[in-house]
Amino acid sequence: xxxxxxxxxxxxxxxxxxxxxxxxxxxxxxxxxxxxxxxxxxxxxxxxxxxxxxxxxxxxxxxxxxxxxxxxxxxxxxxxxxxxxxxxxxxxxxxxxxxxxxxxxxxxxxxxxxxxxxxxxxxxxxxxxxxxxxxxxxxxxxxxxxxxxxxxxxxxxxxxxxxxxxxxxxxxxxxxxxxxxxxxxxxxxxxxxxxxxxxxxxxxxxxxxxxxxxxxxxxxxxxxxxxxxxxxxxxxxxxxxxxxxxxxxxxxxxxxxxxxxxxxxxxxxxxxxxxxxxxxxxxxxxxxxxxxxxxxxxxxxxxxxxxxxxxxxxxxxxxxxxxxxxxxxxxxxxxxxxxxxxxxxxxxxxxxxxxxxxxxxxxxxxxxxxxxxxxxxxxxxxxxxxxxxxxxxxxxxxxxxxxxxxxxxxxxxxxxxxxxxxxxxxxxxxxxxxxxxxxxxxxxxxxxxxxxxxxxxxxxxxxxxxxxxxxxxxxxxxxxxxxxxxxxxxxxxxxxxxx
Amino acid sequence: xxxxxxxxxxxxxxxxxxxxxxxxxxxxxxxxxxxxxxxxxxxxxxxxxxxxxxxxxxxxxxxxxxxxxxxxxxxxxxxxxxxxxxxxxxxxxxxxxxxxxxxxxxxxxxxxxxxxxxxxxxxxxxxxxxxxxxxxxxxxxxxxxxxxxxxxxxxxxxxxxxxxxxxxxxxxxxxxxxxxxxxxxxxxxxxxxxxxxxxxxxxxxxxxxxxxxxxxxxxxxxxxxxxxxxxxxxxxxxxxxxxxxxxxxxxxxxxxxxxxxxxxxxxxxxxxxxxxxxxxxxxxxxxxxxxxxxxxxxxxxxxxxxxxxxxxxxxxxxxxxxxxxxxxxxxxxxxxxxxxxxxxxxxxxxxxx
Numbered sequence: 001x002x003x004x005x006x007x008x009x010x011x012x013x014x015x016x017x018x019x020x021x022x023x024x025x026x027x028x029x030x031x032x033x034x035x036x037x038x039x040x041x042x043x044x045x046x047x048x049x050x051x052x053x054x055x056x057x058x059x060x061x062x063x064x065x066x067x068x069x070x071x072x073x074x075x076x077x078x079x080x081x082x083x084x085x086x087x088x089x090x091x092x093x094x095x096x097x098x099x100x101x102x103x104x105x106x107x108x109x110x111x112x113x114x115x116x117x118x119x120x121x122x123x124x125x126x127x128x129x130x131x132x133x134x135x136x137x138x139x140x141x142x143x144x145x146x147x148x149x150x151x152x153x154x155x156x157x158x159x160x161x162x163x164x165x166x167x168x169x170x171x172x173x174x175x176x177x178x179x180x181x182x183x184x185x186x187x188x189x190x191x192x193x194x195x196x197x198x199x200x201x202x203x204x205x206x207x208x209x210x211x212x213x214x215x216x217x218x219x220x221x222x223x224x225x226x227x228x229x230x231x232x233x234x235x236x237x238x239x240x241x242x243x244x245x246x247x248x249x250x251x252x253x254x255x256x257x258x259x260x261x262x263x264x265x266x267x268x269x270x271x272x273x274x275x276x277x278x279x280x281x282x283x284x285x286x287x288x289x290x291x292x293x294x295x296x297x298x299x300x301x302x303x304x305x306x307x308x309x310x311x312x313x314x315x316x317x318x319x320x321x322x323x324x325x326x327x328x329x330x331x332x333x334x335x336x337x338x339x340x341x342x343x344x345x346x347x348x349x350x351x352x353x354x355x356x357x358x359x360x361x362x363x364x365x366x367x368x369x370x371x372x373x374x375x376x377x378x379x380x381x382x383x384x385x386x387x388x389x390x391x392x393x394x395x396x397x398x399x400x401x402x403x404x405x406x407x408x409x410x411x412x413x414x415x416x417x418x419x420x421x422x423x424x425x426x427x428x429x430x431x432x433x434x435x436x437x438x439x440x441x442x443x444x445x446x447x448x449x450x451x452x453x454x455x456x457x458x459x460x461x462x463x464x465x466x467x468x469x470x471x472x473x474x475x476x477x478x479x480x481x482x483x484x485x486x487x488x489x490x491x492x493x494x495x496x497x498x499x
Numbered sequence: 500x501x502x503x504x505x506x507x508x509x510x511x512x513x514x515x516x517x518x519x520x521x522x523x524x525x526x527x528x529x530x531x532x533x534x535x536x537x538x539x540x541x542x543x544x545x546x547x548x549x550x551x552x553x554x555x556x557x558x559x560x561x562x563x564x565x566x567x568x569x570x571x572x573x574x575x576x577x578x579x580x581x582x583x584x585x586x587x588x589x590x591x592x593x594x595x596x597x598x599x600x601x602x603x604x605x606x607x608x609x610x611x612x613x614x615x616x617x618x619x620x621x622x623x624x625x626x627x628x629x630x631x632x633x634x635x636x637x638x639x640x641x642x643x644x645x646x647x648x649x650x651x652x653x654x655x656x657x658x659x660x661x662x663x664x665x666x667x668x669x670x671x672x673x674x675x676x677x678x679x680x681x682x683x684x685x686x687x688x689x690x691x692x693x694x695x696x697x698x699x700x701x702x703x704x705x706x707x708x709x710x711x712x713x714x715x716x717x718x719x720x721x722x723x724x725x726x727x728x729x730x731x732x733x734x735x736x737x738x739x740x741x742x743x744x745x746x747x748x749x750x751x752x753x754x755x756x757x758x759x760x761x762x763x764x765x766x767x768x769x770x771x772x773x774x775x776x777x778x779x780x781x782x783x784x785x786x787x788x789x790x791x792x793x794x795x796x797x798x799x800x801x802x803x804x805x806x807x808x809x810x811x812x813x814x815x816x817x818x819x820x821x822x823x824x825x826x827x828x829x830x831x832x833x834x835x836x837x838x839x840x841x842x843x844x845x846x847x848x849x850x851x852x
Contacts, residue, residue, distance in 0.1 A: 053728070074730025089728045091721035093788035094714075102718050103731050105711055112709040141845045 003062075004029050004162050004193040005050065010059030012045055019045040023059070024219035025195075025212055027162065032184060032194040034204040034225070037214035038237050038488070039288050039453040043197050046214070047166055051083040052076030064161060074103075082155030086167040086289075088147035092140035097122045099139050100154045125153040129183055145176040152183055163187060164195040169203060170289060181207050199287050199492045201230045213237055231485070234492075238455060238484035248439045248461050254278030255313070257447035258330075258416050260299060263308035268294040269471035272308070276416065276447040281438065283462030284451040286491045291471040292451045293335055296418050299449075300332040301325040312416060331409035333402075335420040335451075402434060410441075417441060420451040435461060455484050467491050534782030534834065535794040542801040549808040556811055568690040570803040572597075572758065575696055575751040576774035577781070577799040578703050578792045579744035584778055585707075586740045587720040587787030588638060588645035593748040593774055595656035596630045597767030600752030602660055605669030605762050608678070616678040623753035624746045630656060631745015635738035645741075653771065661764055671760030682757040692754055696796075699747065704792045716740055720787025776823065777802050780830040802826070 005027040012020040020042045027033045037043050048054040049061070052070030061068055063079060070076040090099045097118055098105075106117040122135040131149050139147065148168055155163050165184070169177050184194055184207060198204055204211060205225060213220040213236045220236045258276040263269065269291040276282045284292045297303040299310050301322045310317045318324045325332075402422060409417065419438070423431040438461060442448050452458045458465055465482050467475040467490035475490035546566070550557040557563060576593050583590045604623045607614065634652055638645045671679060684691045707713040715736050719726045726733050755766060781798025783790025802823065809819040 051728075052730075072730055073728055074732075077730050083728075085728075089722065089725035091718045091725055091788065093721040093784070094717060098714060098718075103711065103715060103729050105714065107711070113711060113714065137845055138841075141842050 002029050002065075003027065004064060005195075006060070006062040007046070007050070008060040010046070010049065010061060011057045012049060012054060013057055019217055020049075020056075021217040022219060023214065023217065024222075026222065027193045027195055028210075029161070029193050030188055030191045031209045032188050032196055032207055034208035034211040035195055035197045035214065036199070036201075036204065036211060036233060036237060037220075038455070040216075041214040041237070042217035043214060044166065045217075047083060047164055047195075047197070050076065050162075050164065051081060077158065080159065080161035081164070082151075082158055082160035082162070083164045084148060084151040084155065084166065084168055086170055088144065088151050090139040090142075090147055090150060093138060095136050095138055096133055096142075096150060097135045099150055100125070100157060104158075121157060122153070125157055128156075129153060130179070145172050145180075148172075148180065149183075152180075156187070160192065162193045162195070164197070166197045167199070168196075169198060169200060177203070201233065201492055205230070230489075234485050234488045238488050248281055248435075248463065249443060251279040251443045251445075253280050253463075254445055257313060258299070258449065259311040259314075260295075261309045261311075263295065263298060263305055263310065265294065265298055265303065265305040268303075269298075269468070272468075272473055274466055274473065274476075276449055278415075278445045278447050279442050280463045281442050281448040281450055281461050283458035283465045284449065284468055285453075285455065285458045285465050285487050286468035288453055290468045290491065292468045293420050294471075295468065296332065296420055296449065296451055297334075299325075300330055300418060302332070326412060326414075329413075329415035331412055331414035331417045333405050333409055333417070333419045333422060335424070403437070406434075406437065414446070416447045416449065418449045418451075421453060422450070423452070423454070423457060455487055458482075458487070459484065534830075534837065535791060535797055537833070538781055538794060538797045538801055538830075542797060542804060545801065545805055545808050549811055552812045556808065563688075564685060564690055565807065566804065567693045568758075569807060570800045571690065571692040571696040572751045572754050573770070573773055573777060573799040573803055574796045575699060575747045575754065576770060577777035577795040578700055579747035580771075580774040581778045581781075581783050581790060581792045581795040582703065582707070582716065582740045583645070583744045584775070584783050584785060585716050585720045585787055585790060586737050587723065588737060588740065589649065589775060589785075590631075590634060590645065590741060590744045590748075591649040591771045591775075592630070592634055592652040592656055593744060593751075594767040594769060594771040595653050595660065596627050596745055596748035597752045597755060597770060598762075598764075599630070599656050599660040599663075600624075600626045600749040601755040601762045601766050602664050602669060602752075604753050604756045605673060608675060608756075609669070609673050612675065616675065616681070619678075620750070620753045624749040627749015627752065628742050628746040631742045631748070632738070634745065635741030638741060639734040639737040657768075664764060668764070669756065669760075669762035674756060674760055678757055679760055682754075682760070692758060695754075699750070700792055700796050703743070703747075707792060712736060712739070717788055720784075721789070773802060774799075776827050779827055782830070782834060784834065785831075798830075 003026050005025065007023055007025040010020055010023045011018070023042060023046050025033075025035065025046065035043050035046070045054065049056050050063075052073040052075050055069065055071065063081065068079065070079075091102065094102070097115075100122055101118050105113040106121070108114045119135055126133055126135070129149060129152065131146070131153075133142075133146060133149070139150065142150070152163075163184075168180060172180065181203075184196070188194055188209075196204070196208055208225050210222060211225055211228060211233065212222040213233055215237060255278055256275045257278050260275070261273050263272040272295055274282065284295065286292050294303060298305040298319075299317075301317070301320050301324065304320045310319070312328045312330060315328065317328050317330070322332075406417075406419070406422070417438075422434050422438070435457070438448055438450065450458065450461055452461075459482055462482075463479050465475075465477045465479075465487060466473050467477065467487055469491055475486070477486060477490075546557065555562055557566075576597070579593060580590060600623045603626050604619055607619050607622055630652070634645070634649055637643065637648045637652075641648070681691050686694065707716065715726070715731050718729065718731060719733050719736055723733065752767070756762060777799035778790065778795040779785060779798070780801060781790065781794030781796065783795055783798075805822060805826065806819060809822060810816075814822070
């Protein structure tokens, strides 16, 4: 069959970070092609290159038989490439009709928008898709499923040759998924090419004809779906060495520090129960968007939860009250340190001292001297490399920023430390330092809840791994039993259940 | 693909729910969809109450002419402001552009007394468009928020005006009388300036409704990131919105000369806030994406009419300002309430299918 899309040895870097090292992808007309890989394998970057949002650094990119180099999404679109993103991108204030036709509305001979033609075509599209949507209602308030249907209607009206769906089923219910798949198969039978990105293997095997696996920005394999098994695919997704990482030194486990019971937040996670003991590192593994960070934020009290309880050393922690959580002894180092954890414009000393200001003030005044005194020992202990504590935090490297954030929370002397993606975007050397620090803290009897998308990190650091899948804990694995394959299988939706 | 992929009963059930909705709630819905209607009702109420209190407000020919003439300049500015606000920006420099172009118009009349006035008017608009282009280029390509950019150009343009004019001012005696006549002339009891303003209103309103680029302005304001993904030319559109706003502020400057004859250094001072206020009162969402120039024009009419009506019914100066403030706040609150109700209604409608 004819290849609609062909990528060969495509590379893309952002600064010093290589998102794609060598990506290959060949999609035929009249087929549905699955693209799978771990978080950060480069799938999204690849999609963005195909859709014209990014430009590749090198490599071949052929579409419909021609060498192409899209400079904008408009060029890719006019060539016949449509993308449905995980989060649909619609204009909330505009009507459904306008959302479908924006930028290419049918016009009359006065070059005015022909609203009746536009509306007639929309009704036809919706009849074909079998959707009872009012074309005149604004897009605001539509469910994700309805928004995706609008995106698909858009793609069909564009007469797209290639339709890319980036995790389209993540927010859909069972019947909505069935409807989407029926539409996708119909498009395939018309001879269009589809790329389907998903972590749900049952869906991949149900829908797709071919599957390409990516890992660490590189092409791994392409097979007809009938020639591979779930196990083989999972092994290819995770196959890499764990050795480079600093393993946790075994520590004496003490009493239960954190006890979470039946925690539920509608739309985010359900019935989450677990314990963390003194000296223990518990890893929360799972795919991006599975609800790991949401659970941590609810435990710390940043987000609300509907049902359940959180106890620290046997005392209930009041819900939705971060101040009370800090007072009770919980520290939380959030995922995005620039936005949430670090006051980057302030000096390093100010940053470190910011959570303990209450204890540092004299006569209600906070002196730079007091801040520096409080910050000094912590920065020293963490080996933060910076000339002086008075420098702004923005001047530091990502790894050192992360250590400042951790130092800031250690100054509150917490009993439980929650770290969310502590080593994202950090160089390997500093990564190991952060790992050693976490290991030391556990050794001193601190309870640590570690959220990480990097499997080797969780496997190397955690005494116990809780795997979160679509808002539920799908598996609990002890350090001895945890393998990359088992974690990955529990994290992705699979035909069989994980023991 | 030709057959219906869902069960065929869903269309049926939707028709049933819409038929079950009462006629009155449909009317309420129609008003909810049209904030312009509510503002027009308030404007009519203000005129009615003022006329009851002092019937000269509507019976005297002069007062009737002022009722239509006084809002003309602000209507132009509110139209331009709406075009900009729809794209999620704001143009605070329009008062300064008005002052600068008004002075420039006067100077052209002084230095080239033989030029016909329509040519001078086009010059005035062109100067405004260039000043708008500067705003637009800084906002669209400098990626600095419009609030900051136009706050800066507000002072810069005013400064250029003051430097250029020095201690000069334009007096009515400098202006050709056929141009000054425009400020007072009426056709079929409607002031000419008002007719011009309405023509502009119709053109811009039609453009925003029926041109692709007009709809794209709404799309950009509704979700700028989505606009990029759609492949819309965001920078160019934002730039053009500021050019429109600048050109209309320039035209407002020309109107200013025709209407008042004199241009002193304070011309147009602070009128940018009235323009923003008129747009907000008229239902233009300050975060972009929704609102019409019709609403903004009615908002401008209401704002000016209230300012004229309050002294007539004997309300003190301080309270006049407070009333305008209250009007803006209530427009925003009303907009919020309506948006919530609309959202709830839409959610119910969807879940009913």
